[in-house]
Amino acid sequence: MLIPEEKINIQELLKDLEHYHPRRKGWTWREKIENQKLSFFKYEDTSKNLKHSLSLPASRQMFNLDPQPNPVITVEIASGRLEDDIRRMRMAAWHGADHMMVIRTLGQSHFDGLIEGTPEGVGGIPITRKQIRATRKALDLIEDEVGRPINLHSYVSGIAGPEIAVLFSEEGINGAHQDPQYNILYRNINPLRSFVDAAEAKLIMSHSQMLQIDGAHNANATAKHGFMVMPELLVQHGINCMYSLRVGMDSRYIALSTVPPSAPPFPALSLDLPYAVAVRELFSDFRFRAQMNTKYIESCAREATVNHTLNTFISAICGADIQSTITPDEGRNVPWHYNSIHAVNTAKQTLIACDGIRNYLEFKEEGPFREKVRELKERAVLFLEEIKNIGGYFKALEAGFFVDSGYYPERVGDGIKRPVNGGNGANSIILRENDYLAPVCYHFGDNHLPENIEKPCDLIDGCSMCYPGKIQYIDELDEVDNVETRLSQYQKTEKEHLFKPEVQWRNDGIVLLSLFLPLPEKKVVPAARLMAQKLGLINVEVIHKQVLHPAEGSFVEVRGEVDFYLNEDEIEVEEKIPLLSDDEIRQEVESRGGIKVIAATLGEDEHSVGLKEVIDVKHGGIEKWGFEVIYLGTSVPPQKVIDSAMETGSRVILASTTITHGNIHQINLKKLTSYAIEKGVRDQIVIIGGGTQLSDEIAQECGLDTAFGRGTKGIDVASFIIRSLKVKNN
Amino acid sequence: MNDFSKRRTHLAHLSDEELKEYFFKLLEEITEPILSMAKKYTSPSLERSILLRMGFSSLEAQAIVTHALREDLLGHGAGHLVLKYAELNNLPLRDAGLKLASDEGWAELKTFWSRQVKANQEGV
Numbered sequence: 136m137l138i139p140e141e142k143i144n145i146q147e148l149l150k151d152l153e154h155y156h157p158r159r160k161g162w163t164w165r166e167k168i169e170n171q172k173l174s175f176f177k178y179e180d181t182s183k184n185l186k187h188s189l190s191l192p193a194s195r196q197m198f199n200l201d202p203q204p205n206p207v208i209t210v211e212i213a214s215g216r217l218e219d220d221i222r223r224m225r226m227a228a229w230h231g232a233d234h235m236m237v238i239r240t241l242g243q244s245h246f247d248g249l250i251e252g253t254p255e256g257v258g259g260i261p262i263t264r265k266q267i268r269a270t271r272k273a274l275d276l277i278e279d280e281v282g283r284p285i286n287l288h289s290y291v292s293g294i295a296g297p298e299i300a301v302l303f304s305e306e307g308i309n310g311a312h313q314d315p316q317y318n319i320l321y322r323n324i325n326p327l328r329s330f331v332d333a334a335e336a337k338l339i340m341s342h343s344q345m346l347q348i349d350g351a352h353n354a355n356a357t358a359k360h361g362f363m364v365m366p367e368l369l370v371q372h373g374i375n376c377m378y379s380l381r382v383g384m385d386s387r388y389i390a391l392s393t394v395p396p397s398a399p400p401f402p403a404l405s406l407d408l409p410y411a412v413a414v415r416e417l418f419s420d421f422r423f424r425a426q427m428n429t430k431y432i433e434s435c436a437r438e439a440t441v442n443h444t445l446n447t448f449i450s451a452i453c454g455a456d457i458q459s460t461i462t463p464d465e466g467r468n469v470p471w472h473y474n475s476i477h478a479v480n481t482a483k484q485t486l487i488a489c490d491g492i493r494n495y496l497e498f499k500e501e502g503p504f505r506e507k508v509r510e511l512k513e514r515a516v517l518f519l520e521e522i523k524n525i526g527g528y529f530k531a532l533e534a535g536f537f538v539d540s541g542y543y544p545e546r547v548g549d550g551i552k553r554p555v556n557g558g559n560g561a562n563s564i565i566l567r568e569n570d571y572l573a574p575v576c577y578h579f580g581d582n583h584l585p586e587n588i589e590k591p592c593d594l595i596d597g598c599s600m601c602y603p604g605k606i607q608y609i610d611e612l613d614e615v616d617n618v619e620t621r622l623s624q625y626q627k628t629e630k631e632h633l634f635k636p637e638v639q640w641r642n643d644g645i646v647l648l649s650l651f652l653p654l655p656e657k658k659v660v661p662a663a664r665l666m667a668q669k670l671g672l673i674n675v676e677v678i679h680k681q682v683l684h685p686a687e688g689s690f691v692e693v694r695g696e697v698d699f700y701l702n703e704d705e706i707e708v709e710e711k712i713p714l715l716s717d718d719e720i721r722q723e724v725e726s727r728g729g730i731k732v733i734a735a736t737l738g739e740d741e742h743s744v745g746l747k748e749v750i751d752v753k754h755g756g757i758e759k760w761g762f763e764v765i766y767l768g769t770s771v772p773p774q775k776v777i778d779s780a781m782e783t784g785s786r787v788i789l790a791s792t793t794i795t796h797g798n799i800h801q802i803n804l805k806k807l808t809s810y811a812i813e814k815g816v817r818d819q820i821v822i823i824g825g826g827t828q829l830s831d832e833i834a835q836e837c838g839l840d841t842a843f844g845r846g847t848k849g850i851d852v853a854s855f856i857i858r859s860l861k862v863k864n865n
Numbered sequence: 866m867n868d869f870s871k872r873r874t875h876l877a878h879l880s881d882e883e884l885k886e887y888f889f890k891l892l893e894e895i896t897e898p899i900l901s902m903a904k905k906y907t908s909p910s911l912e913r914s915i916l917l918r919m920g921f922s923s924l925e926a927q928a929i930v931t932h933a934l935r936e937d938l939l940g941h942g943a944g945h946l947v948l949k950y951a952e953l954n955n956l957p958l959r960d961a962g963l964k965l966a967s968d969e970g971w972a973e974l975k976t977f978w979s980r981q982v983k984a985n986q987e988g989v
Contacts, residue, residue: 297914298910301917301918335911369888374895376892378896378899378900417888510869516888516891520891522895523894528895528896564907565908565939566906568940571940571941572941582942599918599919599920607921
């Protein structure tokens with residue numbers, strides 16, 4: 136069992152993996168709760184709440200609500216190391232992700248067979264039996280911790296599709312990409328091999344109710360302009376859906392991967408919305424995985440986030456079963472921890488904002504919107520007719536029909552051409568002989584089994600699909616490149632409790648520096664590099680630059696590495712006293728027959744905005760709980776403050792001040808407390824200082840009970856007053 | 866050439882529902898020949914996937930399929946080869962597979978299937 140206050144123990148997870156089997160198979164959707172009542176609100180499209188979660192930042196002002204939208208939310212996991220992937224999955228789960236999409240290492244799709252062990256990957260991770268087992272075992276713990284099933288996902292693509300499908304099915308992978316067209320177009324794997332393998336892989340996937348996601352959305356990212364290939368996207372979805380159905384998959388487990396193809400400054404919604412409706416109408420019997428746009432992502436994380444919000448808005452109004460996320464930093468580096476979490480929160484925030492929106496809005500049934508929807512469908516039908524007329528799918532491939540930048544039926548002639556006998560794995564399919572036999576379950580196509588058996592694997596006393604005990608587990612093949620070796624490198628730092636900041640791997644030391652430099656554009660990047668180096672960062676790289684004005688300056692973000700460790704044992708704990716609840720404060724104020732508070736700014740200080748913020752009921756100030764505030768005004772002499780408190784019988788003083796040259800503020804605060812002592816009332820009155828730069832040290836030095844600085848809320852002050860009065864009474 | 870308005874004329878009269886039906890009918894026609902090809906053919910990865918399901922490791926499956934390709938026997942099915950070898954030598958299935966993986970027994974399988982072919986040719 137995981138303990139929220141403790142890190143997940145990777146060493147522990149790796150123990151006994153040879154005996155681990157997944158506790159369930161198949162895809163899991165969220166548990167929808169109709170008309171869920173949370174606080175004042177009735178949510179229409181939310182699911183069961185989590186046991187442990189982290190809510191959106193603004194929820195602090197909203198009763199810490201963390202409603203969970205109905206669609207499954209995906210997080211991309213691509214650290215390249217098993218041990219770091221798992222930690223990120225746990226963080227993402229706490230923010231609301233329940234679909235862990237583990238990206239494969241570069242080149243795995245061309246590996247003709249399975250990879251074993253836990254080698255490090257590039258841009259993703261080598262997907263292996265050990266890696267899946269350790270991950271699935273970790274997710275079992277994580278889903279118990281957050282209180283919701285978590286789907287693990289990877290890719291049944293490449294030249295080893297059927298083997299990977301068996302591996303995934305045996306090890307309880309819950310969802311996977313599978314689309315032979317993806318292999319052919321983007322991985323240059325032989326077309327015939329891709330389709331022969333796909334049939335077998337799909338049937339195996341269907342056995343364990345794995346959710347299949349197709350690969351059509353890649354045309355968006357590859358084509359010159361995403362919106363030009365909209366008719367083709369419908370065609371690609373159609374081919375994979377139909378092929379999957381006819382192989383034996385259930386349409387409830389076939390998901391289309393769809394991406395809004397455009398982004399501002401295109402008039403994005405006018406292009407994306409008709410497409411979103413067309414694809415959903417044509418494929419109404421299937422599931423939808425809505426992905427965020429990657430085509431138009433640059434290095435600006437803000438811009439990416441706005442695009443991804445718009446994308447999710449389309450999901451909210453057109454419907455989606457899964458909302459996948461792209462990290463806002465994908466345009467500049469491999470996804471960093473906190474950007475994965477930002478992406479999940481972008482999806483959660485947008486979907487919750489749009490809760491119930493489909494009950495309020497509908498698309499116009501007549502007019503240009505409807506015409507656009509119809510046009511897209513017709514263009515897709517014409518595309519299919521042309522495939523048929525040219526002699527079928529493989530002929531169309533050879534002719535370069537796909538990923539052409541023309542808006543079909545227009546063709547530019549720059550499509551990807553794949554000869555039927557070309558590519559990786561060319562001429563590798565083999566005609567089955569007349570006595571071909573495969574003594575296992577979930578095998579597609581001709582199979583000359585004897586007549587007297589109930590199921591194929593009776594011939595071999597059961598296959599691994601029916602008896603997991605038959606699975607052969609390989610631990611490691613590489614003595615050096617494995618998780619144990621990597622973990623052993625951390626042993627020294629872990630033992631000594633040393634740490635560095637990180638974005639991807641433990642102790643990678645990477646930090647991000649945000650700078651505005653008042654320089655002409657051409658000097659900004661070298662200047663930023665120099666600045667980061669002078670700050671002591673190494674391996675410095677400018678990863679984002681935005682000109683704010685050609686002459687006035689630019690904003691830059693610099694990535695660098697910290698070259699030193701800190702020791703956790705030497706770090707002081709920031710003690711945070713919990714705030715009291717509204718009811719506790721109100722009851723205490725009532726039971727005392729009201730609490731009078733003197734408020735003033737001291738000396739020659741005319742700044743009263745901050746003070747009013749913590750007093751006024753409309754800003755959530757202390758009046759809200761029934762405190763009676765006597766406001767003396769600005770620039771009040773300290774003596775007058777104490778006298779007024781004594782005259783009115785006030786037990787609390789709020790004295791506001793700004794930091795001044797010559798420390799006048801400190802002198803005034805000291806005068807206040809010493810006058811109270813002189814009058815013999817210091818023990819009975821809670822004296823609180825306030826000001827943007829007041830610190831605990833200054834408060835102590837001046838004899839105050841405490842001081843509050845920037846960002847203080849009424850609740851902080853009210854909680855402190857109640858606690859202090861209780862102590863003073865004793 | 867962008868001749869959409871001309872090319873769509875035969876679709877214009879179709880209702881949305883009819884257009885959708887036609888879309889899926891075309892897809893069925895296009896996938897039909899691919900599907901029949903997939904039924905008749907196999908591949909090294911497909912055959913390794915069968916061996917995995919029979920309880921062999923990825924390394925063992927890799928070796929068996931590589932040898933079967935060399936001997937031009939994969940068309941009978943990799944699992945079939947293991948079964949046959951076990952039967953001919955009265956071995957447990959796993960032992961038979963391990964022998965084939967370590968490159969033993971292929972001559973015997975080769976002989977067995979060439980006799981089969983001969984027998985078929987002679988009409989026996």
